[in-house]
Every structure is written in structure tokens, then in C-alpha cells.
Amino acid sequence: MIEIPKKYKHREAEERWARQWEDWGIYRYDPSCTREQTFAVDSPPPTVSGSLHVGHVFSYTHQDLLVRYQRMLGKNIAYPMGWDDNGLPTERRVQNVFGIKCNPHLPYDKDMVFNLGEAIEKDAGGKKKGTKEQKEVSRLNFIEACAALTSEDEKVFEGLWRHLGLSIDWTLAYATIDERCRKTSQKSFLDMMAKGRVYHAELPTAWDTGFGTAVAQAEMTDKEIDGKFHDLQFDVEGGGHFIISTTRPELLGACIAVVAHPSDERYQPYFGKTAVTPLYKAHVPILASEHAEPDKGTGILMVCTFGDSADVEYWRKSNLPLRQLIGRDGRILPVDYHAEPFQSEDPDAANAAHAQLAGLFVKQARAKIVELLREAGKLIGEPRPIKHAVKYYEKGEFPLEFVTARQWFVRILDAKEELLAKARQIKWHPEFMRTRIEHWIDGLQYDWCISRQRFFGVPFPVWYRIDDNGTPDYEHPIVATEDMLPVDPMSQAAPGYEESQRGIPGGFMADPDVMDTWATSSLTPQIVSHWADDPEQHAKLFPMDIRPQSHEIIRTWAFYTIVKAWLHDNDIPWKHVIISGWILDPDRKKMSKSKGNVITPEHYLDDYSADAVRYWSSRARLGADTIFEEQLFDAGRKLTTKLFNASRFVISQLDSDTDGRERWTKEYVTEPLDRALLARLRSAVIDATEAFNRFEPASALQTAENEFWDFCDNYVELVKRRSYEAEDTPGRRSAKAALNIALRIFLRLFAPFLPYISEEIWSWRFAASAGRERSVHTSPWPTAEELTLGQAEEGEADNGHGNVYVCATEVLSQIRQSKTLAQKSLRWPVAKLLVQGEAKDAEALKQVLTDVLLAGSAENAEVAIKEGQPAEGARFMVDVTLAESENSAE
RNA sequence: GGUCGUGUAGCUCAGUUGGUUUAGAGCACCACGUUGACAUCGUGGGGGUCGGCGGUUCAAGUCCGUUCGCGACCACCA
Numbered sequence: 001m002i003e004i005p006k007k008y009k010h011r012e013a014e015e016r017w018a019r020q021w022e023d024w025g026i027y028r029y030d031p032s033c034t035r036e037q038t039f040a041v042d043s044p045p046p047t048v049s050g051s052l053h054v055g056h057v058f059s060y061t062h063q064d065l066l067v068r069y070q071r072m073l074g075k076n077i078a079y080p081m082g083w084d085d086n087g088l089p090t091e092r093r094v095q096n097v098f099g100i101k102c103n104p105h106l107p108y109d110k111d112m113v114f115n116l117g118e119a120i121e122k123d124a125g126g127k128k129k130g131t132k133e134q135k136e137v138s139r140l141n142f143i144e145a146c147a148a149l150t151s152e153d154e155k156v157f158e159g160l161w162r163h164l165g166l167s168i169d170w171t172l173a174y175a176t177i178d179e180r181c182r183k184t185s186q187k188s189f190l191d192m193m194a195k196g197r198v199y200h201a202e203l204p205t206a207w208d209t210g211f212g213t214a215v216a217q218a219e220m221t222d223k224e225i226d227g228k229f230h231d232l233q234f235d236v237e238g239g240g241h242f243i244i245s246t247t248r249p250e251l252l253g254a255c256i257a258v259v260a261h262p263s264d265e266r267y268q269p270y271f272g273k274t275a276v277t278p279l280y281k282a283h284v285p286i287l288a289s290e291h292a293e294p295d296k297g298t299g300i301l302m303v304c305t306f307g308d309s310a311d312v313e314y315w316r317k318s319n320l321p322l323r324q325l326i327g328r329d330g331r332i333l334p335v336d337y338h339a340e341p342f343q344s345e346d347p348d349a350a351n352a353a354h355a356q357l358a359g360l361f362v363k364q365a366r367a368k369i370v371e372l373l374r375e376a377g378k379l380i381g382e383p384r385p386i387k388h389a390v391k392y393y394e395k396g397e398f399p400l401e402f403v404t405a406r407q408w409f410v411r412i413l414d415a416k417e418e419l420l421a422k423a424r425q426i427k428w429h430p431e432f433m434r435t436r437i438e439h440w441i442d443g444l445q446y447d448w449c450i451s452r453q454r455f456f457g458v459p460f461p462v463w464y465r466i467d468d469n470g471t472p473d474y475e476h477p478i479v480a481t482e483d484m485l486p487v488d489p490m491s492q493a494a495p496g497y498e499e500s501q502r503g504i505p506g507g508f509m510a511d512p513d514v515m516d517t518w519a520t521s522s523l524t525p526q527i528v529s530h531w532a533d534d535p536e537q538h539a540k541l542f543p544m545d546i547r548p549q550s551h552e553i554i555r556t557w558a559f560y561t562i563v564k565a566w567l568h569d570n571d572i573p574w575k576h577v578i579i580s581g582w583i584l585d586p587d588r589k590k591m592s593k594s595k596g597n598v599i600t601p602e603h604y605l606d607d608y609s610a611d612a613v614r615y616w617s618s619r620a621r622l623g624a625d626t627i628f629e630e631q632l633f634d635a636g637r638k639l640t641t642k643l644f645n646a647s648r649f650v651i652s653q654l655d656s657d658t659d660g661r662e663r664w665t666k667e668y669v670t671e672p673l674d675r676a677l678l679a680r681l682r683s684a685v686i687d688a689t690e691a692f693n694r695f696e697p698a699s700a701l702q703t704a705e706n707e708f709w710d711f712c713d714n715y716v717e718l719v720k721r722r723s724y725e726a727e728d729t730p731g732r733r734s735a736k737a738a739l740n741i742a743l744r745i746f747l748r749l750f751a752p753f754l755p756y757i758s759e760e761i762w763s764w765r766f767a768a769s770a771g772r773e774r775s776v777h778t779s780p781w782p783t784a785e786e787l788t789l790g791q792a793e794e795g796e797a798d799n800g801h802g803n804v805y806v807c808a809t810e811v812l813s814q815i816r817q818s819k820t821l822a823q824k825s826l827r828w829p830v831a832k833l834l835v836q837g838e839a840k841d842a843e844a845l846k847q848v849l850t851d852v853l854l855a856g857s858a859e860n861a862e863v864a865i866k867e868g869q870p871a872e873g874a875r876f877m878v879d880v881t882l883a884e885s886e887n888s889a890e
Numbered sequence: 891g892g893u894c895g896u897g898u899a900g901c902u903c904a905g906u907u908g909g910u911u912u913a914g915a916g917c918a919c920c921a922c923g924u925u926g927a928c929a930u931c932g933u934g935g936g937g938g939u940c941g942g943c944g945g946u947u948c949a950a951g952u953c954c955g956u957u958c959g960c961g962a963c964c965a966c967c968a
Binding site: 007222227229244245246247248258259292293296297298299300301302303304307308310311388389390391430432433435436439440442443551552554555582584588590619620621623624625626627629631632634635637638641642644645646647648649650651652690691694698699702705706709712713716717720724813816817819820821822823824825826827828857 | 903924964
């Protein structure tokens, strides 16, 4: 018999159970099960280099609730965990921590070792001195450094997940840079290539000058910033002039046309003529275009290559030349205006003016050109401050520029309808989130740019021939064969070539880029299902059941995953998407590192217990943002404590260590009150089950919790004295059996939410020595059948007899109220009790009267139950007369 | 400007297809209480014209229209 402790020590219990669950292997996925027996979760791989905060705990708990429910239903669970370690945040951290920077042209140094502890120490010291010397290393070495760092970050996350009680199968863990993921990602690329879905092209692409890389549409975001309107005077050839208001005067040298709306009478006379740009004195056409709005600025605007996406659009449709003015590093490029096809009246002057801008960063160049324009008398008035929204890379510091570069694209614009159909085939929870993806797909403007000019990521499995003149042949890439995957073209020679031929005329070169991190993380279902190496396994897990994620990455992660599943399997990646809301700080702002309002979760787990933190997470409705409120942890802890104490009471009423599991069955439940309890529990179980089936665990918790508190406050008090009876009567047996059954139900209802305390209590008297019921978490989810007493009783319970419970609690409550108002203790005896109510209620009350009287210390009272009008708004009119003294009942 | 969501007690939130004549919970607040599971507790109490206006209905927190506030996403951003 297990000794039951007086106090619950959550830290000790959490450690013990986390270990035990691992030893038992109860979270292990069984690959031999069929698809129908399996419940597969496409859990989000967190960016390990990001900050860890309570929002993580919140959303990961949500998936675990659904998983635990499905496990109790008997499903074989595939609940993996991945780490997204590709991408810019990792690179940035590695550069800082190790003081290195990647030079992809360097050869791999296989003796280079990265000592993390030392590096972090150095990093801390180095920062103080402000030294920024960065040693150059090869790409492979750089990747090794990234891996060394991320594996440390992963340990921190894993530790937290385990403590939180996430029922992850850790043998299914993956990292987006590991061999299998690289292979999957490269195979995906090859498959898309074979299907004609990828192409590469030299196109103007959104570019972050800070990171020096292309950026996809989904990663762009608007920022409201301060800007200035500059009124510039343009002359018209043959006479006349007009004013253009621009926020970007530094792009003047890239102006290739000016446009006004076709209906704009002010400019109609100029259409077809040529304008002369100030300073550069370039001749540019004056054209009509629908996209110019007459009432904005002066109604006429510059088309530059490139100021914004509208310029790109316009340039693409026109046959105008391209004058790239901004370099990849965000500096103004040197340009020779003598060169064609640019016509300047005075190329020397243009060159002289431009020479003062070349090499400057955009902001500096803007200040400089304002000076030049002012001197030239072409700046009309002073710049006027305005606020305007500008596109940024979501992680970037500078406004995006458009830079022409060779990029890889996935062709998706022609497939909007098919993608929409797939998105609609998936069930979204909450349902309104579906419109977000629909709008996103509908509004797509660009194909998906998947190449990044970075180092830490999955390389393209592609090489190019170099002809005898040393020019790469981009049009006929050499593609890796599947057996080579994963391949690093930087260190492995192209098929048919020797390593010695790298980079020389007649030889080959590797594609220098890596894939965007989303190109790999969009394959998480395929990674987990072994699409790349085990088709049979793939069929057993794909499409998956649920994708839990938050709403801000619908347009990226969810969308790209849908794209890939469609491309590779012409299928949906999962049946359900479960969207969690955000955690907001008390000012209703999203918690994020940049805002500095991040709250870390570890100490809450220590202070309040993992169950308490999970309780807080579990309360949130799906998709709804939640304000962080520490007091809810307290509510969770309170519930845990209550469960502990109530269970101690119930178990004290049983006798030996197998009683809970085997002896006190529903056949003993004969008393009306106890039967009514079971009827209540039955409907609670039905409600909670339905809520879980709707993917609304918060509602299931609410149901279980309400029922449980009522059980403690009312039922336990009503039945206590009967259960304490010295003699073994049917009433006493009925009480014990009902208490036992109720507790077994509650423990299983709470198990998904509060895994530690429910397992702890389960182990006292209910756990079997083997099989499913060894752990509460593999025990069968409670069913209505367990609580059904037979057809006759069921009918009984639903009609008149359902009331006995409510009638009993109401009268008990009235007795309590009288005592409280009289400032007497609750065990103060009652001398007289008069109850008046409708016939059916009076009848119901009579059936449970003994329990009520005992619970209200009214067993010696003079009692009268009459038919008649109840009190207003109540079931009964109750008149309580308390005894004169505590010892007398007269 | 477009779309979606949201507005219920001081705070955080429930309220399922309109229907227990008087809208719930937790926290906070007030009062009382050493009852054999529980003082990390128990019992009881005060507190809301359900954002505003209009409509449908025997009946509206719930449905419709309109308007205001808040949040998010998208578009524009010369």
C-alpha cells in the first residue's frame, strides 16, 4: 500500500514522474500501427535561437492537451519535436558568440573546433570592450559552429518541454539542419524541378541591405516611419515644368520615366514629351499610367529602378531601361552616365553630381542630394515631414530595397485556385482563421523566392558549368541525383567533374546560395513521415491529423506547407489546423523580444508547478489572445491542491490498495443522492468529450472543473457522514462506491490538463501493475457507459431524480447561510427546519433528507417539508432556526 | 481604404442552435468560521441598464441594421 503524503510537493513529483514516463515509454510512437490507429501531430519546430517565453509554454500546452486526449482514446500518437535552427537569427548569434564570419570561398578546416562555454565567456568579455574582430571561416565550419550553438539551445528547450509535461516522443526529434532534413529539403527541390515548378531568374527582388539577402513576400512587414516630401522641379523639353513630390530624392539618378494619370488635365499636354531630371539632366519620357493618383502629391511621380514594388511592376511591363542605383550593401553604386542607354544632356554634370553620392548609404545620400538640389535651385521650398508606411523585412533594420539578382523561385502564382481548394479542404479551428489564408492566397503577387544569399541553411543541390571563357552557364544547371542527397555542392564536386575543376574555365561552380528557412520548415510533415526515405512510413503518417500553430505564421508556415504538400503529393498536409492566440502583456501588446516585455516561464514552473502553468494555458479559448495574468497560476495551484486533498479523503474511505480499481463498483450505488451524482458526472463526461472532439479543450476543462468544485463543496459534504458510518450498511457502501467512481472519473478528466497531480493520485490506489491502466495517461478516457446505471435509472435520473442533487445542495446552502449570518460555525446544530416548495421538489428532497440533515448538523432538528410557494427565484422557502447552544439541539 | 476578430462585474474571462420569471466563474473586496480531505482553507455577501442607437420576436447578452472603441491581417504608401 502506498503511503499517502500529507502535503503535495510538486517539484519532487514532477521529477519523479517525468523520469517514470520516460522509463515506461508511454509516449512512444509505434510505427507498426495503421494510419487509422494513429494520431499525428505536426508540431511547430521553434526557432531555438529566439527568446523563450511564456507564449511558447502556452501554445505547446494546447497541442499536448489534444494529444493526451487522443492517447487516452487509445490512439497511437506520433508527437515529434523539431528545432528550427536555420536562418538569420542563428547566424547572427554565431557571429557574436564565436566571433567568426563566413567566407564561402575558404576551404573547410577540419581541425577547427568550437568550444561553446569558452566562446560565451569570451563573448561576454568581448562585448564590454566593444571588439568586433571576426575571424573568417569556411561555410562548412560556419555551419558546424551553428550546429554547436543550436544544440545547446535545444537542450534548454527540451528541458523546459519535459518539465512542462509535454508528451513528446523524443525519439522522433529532428533539427532542420540535420541530415534527414537537408535530404528532405533537397529532394523537395529536385521534385519541384522535375515538375517544372522551380525556375531561377535575374529579377528585381525585395532585398534587405542589412542582412544582404533576398526576402520573400511573406516575410515583409510594414513600418510607419518618419519621412519627408521633397518638391523637385522637372523641366519639360520644349518648354514648361512641373513639380514632383518625392520621399526618395536620392533615387533621382535611377529615374527612368515620370507618370501621371491619363485623365489628369494638368499633365495631359505633356504626355509623349520628354522631361529633364534635375541635376542629372537626363531625358525621361512623360507617360500616362493608371497607377498614378491625381490627388496624391502633385499627381505626377517618378518611376525609378527601384523605389518600390509599383516601380518594379511598371518597369516589368514597359520596355524602359534599368538603372540599378542601390547596391546590395545599401550604398549608392557608382554609375557612369556617359554609358548608354541613359541620355543626359550633360553627362559630365550628371557624373559630377553622382560622384558625390556614390558610396554613401541611402540616408546619407538623401541628405547630400538635398543639398545639391538646393544649390541647383531645383528644390522648391523645404522638405515637409510626413509619416508613411514603408516595407521592411520583418527582422530587418532598414527599409527594403529592390535589387536585381539571380534567385530561385517556386512558381505558385498560376496555382492560386488549386491552393485555395486545398486550404479549404483543411478544417480550421477556429473556423474564421480560414479566411486569413484565403485572403493571403488570393492576394499573392510574387512567386515564392526561396534563395537566400546566406550561409547557414540547406544549399541548393545545383552546380553550373563554367565555359572556356570562365563564364558560368546558369541556363543549364547540373542537378544532383537523388542518391547524392544530402549534398553540399560547395564541398562536393558536380557529377562528372573532379574537385580540381572547381571554379576554373571548363570546370564547374556550386550554386552559392542557401534555401530560405521556410523551404525546409514547410516540409515538417514530410520530415516526420520519412517522405524522402521510406514511402511506406510516409503513407502511415501523411496527411497528418493536426497542425497547431499561432496565427501570425499562417501566411508563412501554414501556407508554404500547404504549397509543398500540394506540389509533392497533390494532397493536404493535415486535416486540421489549430490556431493558438498570443500572450499579451498587461498593456495588450504582444510579447516579443524587441519590445522587451518578454516573461520567461521557468520560474513559474518552479514556483507554481507545471500543472498550474498548464492550467493557465488550458483556460484560453482557441485563437483568442490572452492577457498574461499571474493570478491564474494561483488558481491552477489551488485546483491542484484541492484535487490532492479531496483525493486523500476519498481514498481514506476505501480500504486497501486495490479497492479503488476493483471493489467499489457502480453496482453498490443505490442511494438517490449517489445515483444523481453519477448522472451528473455522466453528462459532464459527455460534455467534456464533445468539447475535445471539437478541439476545444478549454471548454472540457471548464466542465470538469465546475463539476469537481461542486463535488467537493456539496457532494462530499452531503455524503461524508454516511460514508463515516461505523456499520457496513448499503448506504455506506453506496457512498464509498460513488466517491470512488467519481474520483476515477475526475482524475482522467483532468489528466490531459494536470498530468502530474493526476498521475500522482492515480498511483495511490488506481494504477494497475501493467497494461493501459498502469498510467492514468494511457488509461481509457471516461465514457458515459461507465456511469450508466441501467435504463430505468437513467430515465429516473434525467427526470425527477436529477433534482435530488440540486434540491439537497440548495437546502444545505440555505442552512449554511443562516449559520454564517448568525456568525455561528457551520457545525452549529439546527433546532428547526421548515422547507416549503413545489410538490416534485418536496418529493425529491424527502429522498435525500437524511444526507441533508446530517450535512447541516440538523439531524436532531424538528423538520417540516411542505408543499407550497417557494421563495422568489429559489426552489424552496427555507426557514432555519438555530439551536440555543452548540451542544443542544432543542 | 478592405477583411477578420473583439467589446459582459474593479481585473481576467465563460455564456453552445434566442427561452430556468432575478446574466455566471475566478481574482480582488467585505463579513463570518480552528467542522475528523483541505487555513496554499471553508461559508456567506456586495458589485453588471451585457459599448451606443434602432429593428425582428411572445421572448435578445445571443439574430438583423447602424454607429463608436480596441486588436490583427491585407492593400496603398510618389
